[in-house]
Amino acid sequence: MACLTVSAADEKRVKALGFLSNKGTDNFSGRIITINGKITAAQNKCISEAAELYGNGVVTFTTRLTIEVQGIPYEKIEDFRTYIAKEGLVTGGTGSKVRPIVSCKGTTCQYGLIDTFELSEEIHERFFNGYSDVKLPHKFKIAVGGCPNNCVKPDLNDLGIIGQMIPNYDEDSCNGCKKCSIEDTCPMNAAKVVDDILEINKEICNNCGRCVGKCHFDAIEDGKVGYKIYIGGMWGKRVAHGKALSNIFTNKDETIDVIEKAILLYREQGKTGERFAQTINRLGFENV
Structure with a gap:
C-alpha cells in the first residue's frame, strides 16, 4: 500500500x-x-x-x-x-450547509409545468451562494421537479418542490359526454363522469395538467401554475419521504420565502449532526 x-x-x-x-x-x-x-x-x-x-x-x-x-x-x-x-468554475459542495441545487429539465421537457432552470438558478444564487457561510446542523439538500412525474425525487430531499398545474374546471361547460376526453386523459383516474357530469376527485388528482385543453367543450380550458413543497425527505443510510405542506403555492416569491423559513428553522432548532427530517420528527410536523 x-x-x-x-x-x-x-x-x-x-x-x-x-x-x-x-x-x-x-x-x-x-x-x-x-x-x-x-x-x-x-x-x-x-x-x-x-x-x-x-x-x-x-x-x-x-x-x-x-x-x-x-x-x-x-x-x-x-x-x-x-x-x-478561467471559465468561472469553482469547487465546493461539501459541508454542513445548503448543498448545490438539483433540478430536472422541466424547462424543456414536454411534461414540465414550471421553468425549473430559472427557479433552481434563483434558489442556487440566494441560498447556495448567499448562505455559503451559514453553518447548519447537517447538509441541506434542495431539489426542483417540473411535474408530478417526480424524476429528480424532490420528496427525498430536505426540501423539494414539484411543479403543479391546478385545473380550472368549469362545471357549467361540461356536456356529460358518455366518452369523456378528460376521463380518458387522466393518468390518475381522478376524473369520472357521474350522473352526466364530470367530477374530479381532489384527493386523487395530482395536478399534472394533462387534462388542460382536452375537453371538446372547454370545461377545462386552462389551469393555474403552482408549487407543491415537501419537507423532511432524505436518502442514504436512513431514508425518509418528505411530507407535503398543506398549501399549494401559486406565487414563486412565496415559495422562495418558505425555503428561507425552512433553512432558518433548521439552523435555529436543529441539533448538530441531525438531518432536517429528524428535526421535524422531534418537533412534530404540525409544529413546523
Missing part, C-alpha cells in the same frame, strides 16, 4: 474546498459546482483540459449534478482551481 503523506488536518481543509480523498492515495477528486447540471461548451472543454493537466483524465458526474475530476495530487489542487476559474 502507498505511504500516505497528506495529514488529516490538510485532508479536512481541502474537503471543505470540494476535494475528496481518493482511497489509499494522496490524490483527490475535485468537485466542480454546476447550476442544475448545466455547463457551457467552453466550460466543458476547460474541465477536460484540467482533468488531463492536473488529474488522471477521468471526469465523473455525481447524483446531484456536480462534476468530479479524479486523481488530482494534493500539491496540484490550487493549480487546478486556478485553471478552471
Whole structure:
C-alpha cells in the first residue's frame, strides 16, 4: 500500500474546498459546482483540459449534478482551481450547509409545468451562494421537479418542490359526454363522469395538467401554475419521504420565502449532526 503523506488536518481543509480523498492515495477528486447540471461548451472543454493537466483524465458526474475530476495530487489542487476559474468554475459542495441545487429539465421537457432552470438558478444564487457561510446542523439538500412525474425525487430531499398545474374546471361547460376526453386523459383516474357530469376527485388528482385543453367543450380550458413543497425527505443510510405542506403555492416569491423559513428553522432548532427530517420528527410536523 502507498505511504500516505497528506495529514488529516490538510485532508479536512481541502474537503471543505470540494476535494475528496481518493482511497489509499494522496490524490483527490475535485468537485466542480454546476447550476442544475448545466455547463457551457467552453466550460466543458476547460474541465477536460484540467482533468488531463492536473488529474488522471477521468471526469465523473455525481447524483446531484456536480462534476468530479479524479486523481488530482494534493500539491496540484490550487493549480487546478486556478485553471478552471478561467471559465468561472469553482469547487465546493461539501459541508454542513445548503448543498448545490438539483433540478430536472422541466424547462424543456414536454411534461414540465414550471421553468425549473430559472427557479433552481434563483434558489442556487440566494441560498447556495448567499448562505455559503451559514453553518447548519447537517447538509441541506434542495431539489426542483417540473411535474408530478417526480424524476429528480424532490420528496427525498430536505426540501423539494414539484411543479403543479391546478385545473380550472368549469362545471357549467361540461356536456356529460358518455366518452369523456378528460376521463380518458387522466393518468390518475381522478376524473369520472357521474350522473352526466364530470367530477374530479381532489384527493386523487395530482395536478399534472394533462387534462388542460382536452375537453371538446372547454370545461377545462386552462389551469393555474403552482408549487407543491415537501419537507423532511432524505436518502442514504436512513431514508425518509418528505411530507407535503398543506398549501399549494401559486406565487414563486412565496415559495422562495418558505425555503428561507425552512433553512432558518433548521439552523435555529436543529441539533448538530441531525438531518432536517429528524428535526421535524422531534418537533412534530404540525409544529413546523
